[in-house]
Amino acid sequence: MASTSDSTPVNAAVKQLLRNPEGNLEAISETADLFKALATPSRLKMLLVLAHGEATVTRIVESTELSQPLVSQHLKFLRGLHLVGVNRIGREAYYSLKDDHVAHIILDALAHTVEGHEH
Numbered sequence: 001m002a003s004t005s006d007s008t009p010v011n012a013a014v015k016q017l018l019r020n021p022e023g024n025l026e027a028i029s030e031t032a033d034l035f036k037a038l039a040t041p042s043r044l045k046m047l048l049v050l051a052h053g054e055a056t057v058t059r060i061v062e063s064t065e066l067s068q069p070l071v072s073q074h075l076k077f078l079r080g081l082h083l084v085g086v087n088r089i090g091r092e093a094y095y096s097l098k099d100d101h102v103a104h105i106i107l108d109a110l111a112h113t114v115e116g117h118e119h
Contacts (some may be wrong), residue, residue, distance in 0.1 A: 034081065034083070045063075046075070049063045050103075051097060051102075055096075060095070083097065084098060
């Protein structure tokens with residue numbers, strides 16, 4: 001098993017899950033859903049935009065070069081998983097990551113990929 005000493009500290013809830021995975025199937029299922037959300041380049045690009053701060057659909061479309069309907073569809077999916085939140089001000093909707101952990105997961109994975117290509 002990978003050591004956690006050089007990574008994010010493992011809290012008590014995660015330690016309990018590691019000791020008893022069968023008793024924590026809901027948490028495991030939700031974690032699998034997180035990885036499904038990160039499994040498409042389109043959603044990864046969108047989440048990277050949001051890692052820099054909140055953004056409108058227009059800004060996400062411009063930054064990712066994805067179509068507006070596709071961005072809206074992915075935002076709905078990400079909101080359903082509680083990864084992205086929306087703040088409406090007047091007629092404008094500003095999307096943001098609900099949790100910085102998601103950005104850290106993406107950045108760690110990108111670092112792993114980039115470092116792997118350098119060797």
